Amino acid sequence: xxxxxxxxxxxxxxxxxxxxxxxxxxxxxxxxxxxxxxxxxxxxxxxxxxxxxxxxxxxxxxxxxxxxxxxxxxxxxxxxxxxxxxxxxxxxxxxxxxxxxxxxxxxxxxxxxxxxxxxxxxxxxxxxxxxxxxxxxxxxxxxxxxxxxxxxxxxxxxxxxxxxxxxxxxxxxxxxxxxxxxxxxxxxxxxxxxxxxxxxxxxxxxxxxxxxxxxxxxxxxxxxxxxxxxxxxxxxxxxxxxxxxxxxxxxxxxxxxxxxxxxxxxxxxxxxxxxxxxxxxxxxxxxxxxxxxxxxxxxxxxxxxxxxxxxxxxxxxxxxxxxxxxxxxxxx
Ligand code: ASP
Numbered sequence: 001x002x003x004x005x006x007x008x009x010x011x012x013x014x015x016x017x018x019x020x021x022x023x024x025x026x027x028x029x030x031x032x033x034x035x036x037x038x039x040x041x042x043x044x045x046x047x048x049x050x051x052x053x054x055x056x057x058x059x060x061x062x063x064x065x066x067x068x069x070x071x072x073x074x075x076x077x078x079x080x081x082x083x084x085x086x087x088x089x090x091x092x093x094x095x096x097x098x099x100x101x102x103x104x105x106x107x108x109x110x111x112x113x114x115x116x117x118x119x120x121x122x123x124x125x126x127x128x129x130x131x132x133x134x135x136x137x138x139x140x141x142x143x144x145x146x147x148x149x150x151x152x153x154x155x156x157x158x159x160x161x162x163x164x165x166x167x168x169x170x171x172x173x174x175x176x177x178x179x180x181x182x183x184x185x186x187x188x189x190x191x192x193x194x195x196x197x198x199x200x201x202x203x204x205x206x207x208x209x210x211x212x213x214x215x216x217x218x219x220x221x222x223x224x225x226x227x228x229x230x231x232x233x234x235x236x237x238x239x240x241x242x243x244x245x246x247x248x249x250x251x252x253x254x255x256x257x258x259x260x261x262x263x264x265x266x267x268x269x270x271x272x273x274x275x276x277x278x279x280x281x282x283x284x285x286x287x288x289x290x291x292x293x294x295x296x297x298x299x300x301x302x303x304x305x306x307x308x309x310x311x312x313x314x315x316x317x318x319x320x321x322x323x324x325x326x327x328x329x330x331x332x
Contacts, residue, residue, distance in 0.1 A: 030267040030293075030301035031323065035200065037315035038065060039300045040193035041241045041292055044073045044082070045312030046320050052195055053314050062195040062203035063102045063124075070098075070120050070205045073191045077156060081189040084117045085156040086209020088163050089216045090170065094154040097208050097223040098123045099134075103201035103233040107133055109223035113140035115151045120207045122149060123223070134223060163213070172213050174243050174287055187212035190222050192229060192239025194294040202296065204229045204237040210244070220244030226254035235261045236296055238270070242289030242305070246277050256293050266293035267301025267326070274303045274328065285329055292325075305329060 033039070036056040038049045052069030056062070074083030081087065088094045098119035099109035108127025110119050111134060122144040126135050135143050145151055155163075174188060190208035197203075206229040210220045221228035221244030228244065230253035231237035238256035240247045247253070252273050259269035270291035277284050290304030292311050302311045302325040309325035 030265045030295075030299040031313060033298045033300055033313060034315040034317060035196055035298050036062075036198045037294070037298050037300070037313070038069060038193060038195040039292060039294050039311060039313050040069065040191055041239065041290065041309075041311055042189055042191065043310055043312065043322055044076070044079055044191060045193065046322055048072045048191055048193060049312050049314035050319055052193065053319055056195060056197055057316075059198050061199075062197040062201050063100070065195045065197065066193045066203050066205035067100065067120055067124055069193050069195070070191050070207050071118055074118050074120060074207055077158075080159055080162065080209070080212070081187070082191050082208055083119070084152070084154050085159055086154065087159050087187060087212030088155055089214045089218065090172070091216050092155065092160070092163055093216060094159070094209060095216075096154075097210055097220055097228075098206060099223045099225055099229045100124050100127060100203070100205045101225065101229055101231040101237070102127070102203045103231070105232070107225050109134040109225065110140040110144075111136040111219040111223040112217055113137065113144065115141055115154060116144040116149050117152050117154060118149070120205050122147070123205075123207075133225065136219070137217070166213055170213075174211055188243070190220075190228070190241040192222075192241055192292055194231070194237040194239060194292065196294060196296070196298055200296070202231050202233050202237050202294070204231045204239055206239050221247035221252065224248055226251045228253060230254045230257045232257050232261070234296065236266065236294055238291055238293040240289065240291050241309070243284075243287045246281065246284050246287065246289050250277050250280065252277070252289070252291060256291050260293060260295050265301055266295050266299050267303060269293055270301050270303035271326070274305055278305065278328065290325055303327065
C-alpha cells in the first residue's frame, strides 16, 4: 500500500502531469449553469443535450429529457461506442449496457443486451414495468420484445469490417480511448447524461456498447447503479466513462455523489474519485476513466485520468457548449 502511495505521489509529480484547461481551469471551481440544464459526456453529448433540451425547455421532466437525449447517440450510425453500430465483442456480437435513474431513486438497467437498438428505453421499462432493477442478456432482449421493441441487427457493415480487421491481431487493449492509440482509437466511450429540470429535480442516463472486442458476456460500469450512474435528488448526480472495470471496483458514481454530499463541488468530487482509482491501482494512469457530475444547484464539474476527456453543457444561455475535462495525465 505504501508503495502504491509513493508511486502515485511520484506519478503526480511526473512531467506528463497536466491540468488540462477548461472554462474553470484557473480554479478548482465547477461551472454554474442555469436551471433547467443538462450535461453529458464527450462531444456526442452536444447533439444529445439538444434532444434533452427540447424536453427541459418546455418544462418537461428530467427523466424524459435524459431518455430523449441519449437516444440520439444510440441511433447514430457514425458512433461505434453507443447503441446501434457499436463495435461488437470478440465474437462479433453487439451487446449493449444502459441504466437510468430518476428523482425518486427509482432505477432500471439492462446489461449485455443484444438486438435492441435503444437500451435506455428498455432500462426505463425495467424501472417502470417490473419489480426489478437489472435485466441481462437474452432475458433483457426477451423482455424488450414483450414490451414491443423491434428485434434488429445492430452490427453494421462498417462495424463488421472493423471487427474483421481486429481479428487479424485479436489484441484487447483498451488504452486511453480518446487518444488515438492503435486499435484503441475510439474503441470505447459512453454517453452519460445528467439533467436538472425546471422543478429542481434530477435524473440521469447512461448507455454504451461497452469495450470493443470484449469477452462475450462482459458487462461494464454503465448498467451498474452506483458505478456508471447515480442520482440522489437531495445532492446531485454523477456518471462515468472509460474503462468500466475500474469504475465498478471503486463504485465511482456513488462515490462522487457521496463526496458532493460531504460538501465537495462537482469538479472536486470527480477529481477525488479519479484520485481514488489511481491510488488503489497506480497502473490505471495508462487507461482512461472520466467522471461528470451535476449538483442540485446546477453546478457541473468533471475530471479524468487522461487529458482529452470532454463534456457538453446546455442551459438557457447556451445549448452547444463543449468543455475539455481537467485531468491528471497527458498520455505520452
Ligand atoms: N465505461 C464503458 C464500459 O466500460 C466504456 C467507456 O465509457 O469508455 O463499458
